Amino acid sequence: MTAAPRVPGRAVEAALRTAAVAAVMIAMGAAPVRAQLANRLSLGGGGASARLRAATPGAAGTLSGITAFGTGRISLRRFALQGEYRQGSLTPDSGTGTGQDLVEARLLAAMRPLPWLQIAAGPHLRAYVVPGSTERWVFLEGRVRAEGAVIGEMVVTHLEMWTAFSSKVNVPGGASAARGGEVGLTVRFPRSPIWARLTYAIDRAALTGNARVETLEDVAISVGFGRP
Amino acid sequence: MRRSATLLALVAALAVPRAARAQSGTVLLERGMRAARDLEYDSAAVMLRAALGRTGTDALPDTSRGRALMFLGATEFFRDHRDSATAIFGRILVLDPRYRPDQLVFPPEISSLFQDVRAGTRAVGAAVPPMTEIAGPADRLAVRLYATSLHEIAATIVRPGTAGGRVRTLYTGAIGDSLEVLWDGRDSAGAVADTGGYLLRVASRGPTGRVVRILEVPLDVRVSRRDTLPWPPPMSDSLMLPEHAPGGGAPRALAGGLLAAAATVILPSIVSGGSQATSARYAVAAATGVAGIIGFRVSRRPQPIPANITANQTLRASWQRRLDTVRAENVARRRETRLVVRSGAARSAAGP
Numbered sequence: 001m002t003a004a005p006r007v008p009g010r011a012v013e014a015a016l017r018t019a020a021v022a023a024v025m026i027a028m029g030a031a032p033v034r035a036q037l038a039n040r041l042s043l044g045g046g047g048a049s050a051r052l053r054a055a056t057p058g059a060a061g062t063l064s065g066i067t068a069f070g071t072g073r074i075s076l077r078r079f080a081l082q083g084e085y086r087q088g089s090l091t092p093d094s095g096t097g098t099g100q101d102l103v104e105a106r107l108l109a110a111m112r113p114l115p116w117l118q119i120a121a122g123p124h125l126r127a128y129v130v131p132g133s134t135e136r137w138v139f140l141e142g143r144v145r146a147e148g149a150v151i152g153e154m155v156v157t158h159l160e161m162w163t164a165f166s167s168k169v170n171v172p173g174g175a176s177a178a179r180g181g182e183v184g185l186t187v188r189f190p191r192s193p194i195w196a197r198l199t200y201a202i203d204r205a206a207l208t209g210n211a212r213v214e215t216l217e218d219v220a221i222s223v224g225f226g227r228p
Numbered sequence: 229m230r231r232s233a234t235l236l237a238l239v240a241a242l243a244v245p246r247a248a249r250a251q252s253g254t255v256l257l258e259r260g261m262r263a264a265r266d267l268e269y270d271s272a273a274v275m276l277r278a279a280l281g282r283t284g285t286d287a288l289p290d291t292s293r294g295r296a297l298m299f300l301g302a303t304e305f306f307r308d309h310r311d312s313a314t315a316i317f318g319r320i321l322v323l324d325p326r327y328r329p330d331q332l333v334f335p336p337e338i339s340s341l342f343q344d345v346r347a348g349t350r351a352v353g354a355a356v357p358p359m360t361e362i363a364g365p366a367d368r369l370a371v372r373l374y375a376t377s378l379h380e381i382a383a384t385i386v387r388p389g390t391a392g393g394r395v396r397t398l399y400t401g402a403i404g405d406s407l408e409v410l411w412d413g414r415d416s417a418g419a420v421a422d423t424g425g426y427l428l429r430v431a432s433r434g435p436t437g438r439v440v441r442i443l444e445v446p447l448d449v450r451v452s453r454r455d456t457l458p459w460p461p462p463m464s465d466s467l468m469l470p471e472h473a474p475g476g477g478a479p480r481a482l483a484g485g486l487l488a489a490a491a492t493v494i495l496p497s498i499v500s501g502g503s504q505a506t507s508a509r510y511a512v513a514a515a516t517g518v519a520g521i522i523g524f525r526v527s528r529r530p531q532p533i534p535a536n537i538t539a540n541q542t543l544r545a546s547w548q549r550r551l552d553t554v555r556a557e558n559v560a561r562r563r564e565t566r567l568v569v570r571s572g573a574a575r576s577a578a579g580p
Contacts, residue, residue: 051506062504148484149477150516150523152531157488157516181499183492185516200492200512204500215500219508 044195044224045070050102051217052090052128057210063090067102069220075227080110082120101129102216108143118145124164126205135171137205139164139178156186162203171207178205180216186228195228197221253282254289257296264299269307276300294320294327302338310341317345322441322576325353325376350379350432351441352403356571363566368410371445373430375403380433383409385447387426395421398428413449413567420565423451428571431579439579446572453565456558460550463543471537472530481527485520489513 051064067088074081084106091099104127110120124139145160160182167175180203187196199220206213251259260275279288280296288296301316320327320342329342355372362369373383383399396416398409411428413421428445492513496505 049506049508051508053504148480148488150481150485150488150519151526152523155519155523157484157519159488159491179499181491181495183488183495183512183516185488185512185519198512198515200495200509202496202499202505202509213500215496217496217506217509219506219512 040075040227042073042075042195042224042226042228043071044197044222044226044228046197046220046222048086048088048218048220050088050090052102053215053217054212055215056212061097062093063099064093065090065099065102067104067218069104069222071222071224073226073228078112080112080118080120081108082110083107098130101127103127103129110143116147118147119143120145121165135169137175137178138168139205140166141178154188154190156188158182158184158186160184164205167205169205169207171212173208173211176206176208176210178203180204188228193225193227194223195225196223197228252286253279253296254292256282257288257292257299260296260303261299264303267306269303272303273300273307276303294324297323298327298329298334298342301342302334305338305341313341314345317342318349321346321349321376322351323353325351325374346376349376350434351376351576352381352430352432352443353576354428354430354443354445354574356428356445356447356574358571360569360571361566362413362569365412368412369447369569371398371409371411371428373403373407373409375405375407375432378402378404380437381407381430382433383428383430385411385421385426386429387424395426411569413569420451421449421567423449425449434579441576441579443574443576445574448570448572450568450570451565452568454561456561457554459554460547463547467543468540469536470533471540472532475528475530478524478527481523482520485516485518485523487520489517489520492516 046069048067048069049064050067051062053060053062065088067086069084069086071084072082085104087101087103089099089101104125106122106124108120108122110118112118120143121141124137124141126137126139128135141162141164143160143162145158147156147158149156162180164175164178167178169175180201182199182201184197184199184201189195197220199218199222201218201220202215204213204215256275256279260272260279263269263272263275276296276299280293280300282288297316297320301313301320304310304316305313329339331339334342353374355374357370360369361367371383373381375381380401381399381403382397384397385395386393387395394416396411396414398411399407415421426447426449428447430443431439432441432443434440490513492509495509
């Protein structure tokens, strides 16, 4: 059974349109304004190859697909506010079963106590939409991210780990725990505000008593403008 | 009676030179001229020769020597010493090619002989300013040459004691009455003459082309140039900032890349027990690992310090500007060469 395409919410479309318009305005803006914005603001977007494995005692299924995402980040000295939104369709690898849409949003307040270290916290929403129902996860997560330059300041790697301080899911039994991590490589092009990033991310969310464990992996490529 | 008269004349002839020896050249010239007018040619000849022979404080002034010679030549003519008169007239013309006998004083036959001698004499006199300053491209040493008669001359500037000697040929060709030659203080190659002694040499040629007489005017040339500015001292290395930092951070770059690669591989194990993780993560691991290796190699090389490079470029440009300014000023100062040419007494001699 093939998943029927889902129409995301109008709010999401509006947000995407707003981000696109902002990006165009920044790109077309006057050079000093653009430079100032590039120091404070970062907008990016890309695609990810996502793989969701849901395991219950005695059974497991895997879905995969391509998701599109957009990111935004605004910085003020050592503090930053960053958000991410993504969505896409996942189809069962087995070719049978029901596909589902993945919709995810995250908002984080971040701080850099050290130039190479970032601590962030904020809500993380995730929804698996299947015909007739939607499984919603709400995490309040904390993240720690370490960065290291490997080729001057042009290429920077990062390792980010997160854990959910609280997890909620609209599934009987409720959520027990969630955690994840991300490793990536960011290339900042010389004398340009453009950056590109390659990441691998994995997270694990479990229902109480490990009645079901969902592991979501992404290999993502994104490009953006500004200070990543 | 006749015998006593002869004795008297002999005594007088012997007595005049003795008396003449006691008098100055000017007095002797006046007495000689008077004797010539009184047709006492023998006495006149003796006195005029004595006047011309005076030296030191008694010597005839140069302005009177031509007149003395002219009277002596006329006296010799009337004493039937025509050859002697011709030689004396030639001597006058060598001393002063412009000399003309006074038509009111000397009879036509004397003037005629003098003119014949002039026609056969090839000599040149020169009127050279005692001092000439050559400070600009329009300034010249102007020398007026006067000829006794039409003939070929070659006027050159020579430097005695140097190989070749000739510095510049000013004129080669015919001269009739007079001619002005100019020297701009430069040699034939256009270079400014050095300080030192030079000669303006005018060679008069006979009908066969042989040099029959040479006139030389010593020229003392003094060259003064404005001192050129010293070059700015070479840039000291101590002023330059290091443009490259020693390659550091290579191990850190390698470690960062490899750690990220390793983290990519083991992240599923840390987060979810590692079972059945996607193999696509190896692409990310490979990318971070390769980036670490590249970073290791790049970081080993000395790293340019753009701020220092810019600062050094500014310093070098500033030094170069100073150098260019000094160079331009020195070029201008070298062009501002000033020559002072002082002339000496002309000497005339028969050709070789």
